[in-house]
Amino acid sequence: MVSKNQQEFLYVPLGGVGEIGMNMYLYGFGTKHDRKWIMVDAGIAFADDSQPGIESIIADTAFIENELDNLLGIFITHAHEDHQGALDKIWPILDVPIYGTPFSTNLIARKLAETNFADDVEIINVQQGDSISVGPFTVEFIPVTHSIPEANALAITTELGTVVHTGDWKLDSNPVIGRTTDIKRLKQLGDAGVLALIGDSTNVFRSGQSPTEHEVGQNLADAIKGASGCIAITSFASNAARVYSIIKAAEAADKNVVIAGRSLWRIIDIAREEGYFKDLPHLYDQNDFNTLPHNNTVVVVTGTQGEARAALARIAKGEHPAVKLRANDTVIFSSTTIPGNEKSVGYVVNALADSDINIINSQTHKVHVTGHPLREEMMQMYEWLKPETSIPVHGEVMHVREHIKLAKSLGIKNTVKALNGTMVRLAPGKTKVIGEVEHGRIYEDGNLLTPAWDGPVKERRKLSFVGIVAISIVFDRKGKLRAEPEIFSMGLPEYDDDGVSMFDIIADKVDEVIQAMPNGVRKKEKPAREAFRIGVRRQVERIWGKKTIVQIMLSYVD
Numbered sequence: 273m274v275s276k277n278q279q280e281f282l283y284v285p286l287g288g289v290g291e292i293g294m295n296m297y298l299y300g301f302g303t304k305h306d307r308k309w310i311m312v313d314a315g316i317a318f319a320d321d322s323q324p325g326i327e328s329i330i331a332d333t334a335f336i337e338n339e340l341d342n343l344l345g346i347f348i349t350h351a352h353e354d355h356q357g358a359l360d361k362i363w364p365i366l367d368v369p370i371y372g373t374p375f376s377t378n379l380i381a382r383k384l385a386e387t388n389f390a391d392d393v394e395i396i397n398v399q400q401g402d403s404i405s406v407g408p409f410t411v412e413f414i415p416v417t418h419s420i421p422e423a424n425a426l427a428i429t430t431e432l433g434t435v436v437h438t439g440d441w442k443l444d445s446n447p448v449i450g451r452t453t454d455i456k457r458l459k460q461l462g463d464a465g466v467l468a469l470i471g472d473s474t475n476v477f478r479s480g481q482s483p484t485e486h487e488v489g490q491n492l493a494d495a496i497k498g499a500s501g502c503i504a505i506t507s508f509a510s511n512a513a514r515v516y517s518i519i520k521a522a523e524a525a526d527k528n529v530v531i532a533g534r535s536l537w538r539i540i541d542i543a544r545e546e547g548y549f550k551d552l553p554h555l556y557d558q559n560d561f562n563t564l565p566h567n568n569t570v571v572v573v574t575g576t577q578g579e580a581r582a583a584l585a586r587i588a589k590g591e592h593p594a595v596k597l598r599a600n601d602t603v604i605f606s607s608t609t610i611p612g613n614e615k616s617v618g619y620v621v622n623a624l625a626d627s628d629i630n631i632i633n634s635q636t637h638k639v640h641v642t643g644h645p646l647r648e649e650m651m652q653m654y655e656w657l658k659p660e661t662s663i664p665v666h667g668e669v670m671h672v673r674e675h676i677k678l679a680k681s682l683g684i685k686n687t688v689k690a691l692n693g694t695m696v697r698l699a700p701g702k703t704k705v706i707g708e709v710e711h712g713r714i715y716e717d718g719n720l721l722t723p724a725w726d727g728p729v730k731e732r733r734k735l736s737f738v739g740i741v742a743i744s745i746v747f748d749r750k751g752k753l754r755a756e757p758e759i760f761s762m763g764l765p766e767y768d769d770d771g772v773s774m775f776d777i778i779a780d781k782v783d784e785v786i787q788a789m790p791n792g793v794r795k796k797e798k799p800a801r802e803a804f805r806i807g808v809r810r811q812v813e814r815i816w817g818k819k820t821i822v823q824i825m826l827s828y829v830d
């Protein structure tokens with residue numbers, strides 16, 4: 273038992289355990305009635321076909337919203353969307369400083385610049401390898417290799433000990449850009465004693481040895497040299513290391529390099545500003561594509577997952593404004609297909625095949641490597657840190673379970689399965705689950721963040737993406753309202769940002785239209801109906817950012 277006045281070191285995952293994506297973790301320190309918290313990562317998950325109309329999914333922050341005075345800051349391990357993509361949506365709720373290394377904070381600052389609260393956000397840069405103390409916590413940013421520069425494991429220390437939160441990491445002796453995992457520092461921490469390893473589980477089912485990023489670059493150069501026609505290569509824009517490898521491979525094969533898409537330019541600009549990507553050849557914009565010799569050009573494009581709006585899908589359909597491929601050209605997928613995206617990728621591949629375009633992917637050539645540790649690498653991390661407890665993160669439930677089995681097989685004394693919402697006491701005493709906190713998912717839905725209840729989304733699966741509003745209005749022949757208008761809606765958010773119900777907004781708008789409508793118009797069915805329809809539709813759009821279907825049932829009685 274821990275007494276009321278006993279200090280405790282706590283851990284609460286809000287997102288990222290039970291799914292891959294929407295990483296959000298809390299660490300707490302203090303007595304039951306006087307606790308301070310820090311947040312590690314604030315990422316999004318992408319919605320799939322079962323959540324029509326939803327842009328992204330974020331962990332519910334209700335628990336920490338009740339502790340806002342005690343939240344000291346948000347620490348970002350690295351700049352991938354599943355670790356920082358929620359900041360531009362939830363920062364106004366949390367309103368605390370953001371800590372990160374310069375590459376990550378540069379990318380975050382650019383994203384926040386598109387919001388109306390950018391000037392209010394305090395961003396604090398920490399160099400890789402440095403520590404910063406905030407309240408009772410000292411947080412050290414330890415360089416690890418990943419697919420983006422400046423990925424960090426965090427060593428979080430309080431009076432009661434140190435835990436290591438790995439973030440996304442892997443081992444790569446030749447990562448091309450960014451630093452190698454700081455094994456020496458990890459070993460030092462292990463020798464000094466680590467309470468718990470909170471670690472990446474993504475590839476726990478995969479064994480073997482990954483090629484280095486440098487080898488992938490060489491394989492890409494070989495593939496480019498052996499391929500016919502113009503070559504389009506697709507990668508995640510956020511996989512900065514790969515974007516660099518592709519450009520260098522194209523240069524080695526003596527090709528012109530075209531960059532197609534804003535997100536690719538953004539990552540290249542940030543990398544250059546932060547001192548990476550120093551030795552790139554001249555890069556052409558997509559608008560130059562037409563002016564370059566077709567068969568001597570490599571185009572870097574987004575759209576690895578077959579996303580309909582990304583460049584590759586538009587090229588495949590022949591709808592890209594600047595880049596046109598021809599028969600016998602080649603597309604290289606320098607990526608893997610994320611489970612769930614097979615259908616959309618298949619659609620793009622088939623469209624390319626229909627135009628007689630050749631496909632090269634990671635199954636036919638070693639043109640991709642994962643950014644996460646395979647089993648053998650995870651085993652090494654345990655050897656270096658020698659943690660008392662293993663707490664798996666960054667995985668679905670099956671990954672978490674397998675990670676626990678792996679840790680046990682390595683002789684780790686204590687393992688804790690802590691899915692989203694679990695409160696874990698790291699210290700004092702043996703690390704264990706002590707409770708559960710409010711948790712869940714929030715949908716980014718147009719301009720609104722709404723609770724991820726199944727109701728409205730299910731309705732939208734029936735009603736496509738925009739929902740429906742039906743309103744019944746009864747006038748008499750003199751244009752006098754004979755009954756309270758009846759409003760029925762499906763698939764709309766329940767409340768606006770201020771907690772006003774959408775029903776009330778529509779009812780108020782209907783009242784407003786009635787008040788403003790001259791008697792002469794009320795008696796004419798068609799213009800009267802249009803006035804209600806357009807008024808309600810515009811009002812809903814103003815609030816929601818989406819055009820719903822509005823049906824007006826207007827009737828007249830004597």
Ligand SMILES: [Zn+2]
Binds near residue numbers: 350352418440
């Ligand atoms: Zn990552």
Ligand SMILES: [Zn+2]
Binds near residue numbers: 352354355440666
């Ligand atoms: Zn991740």
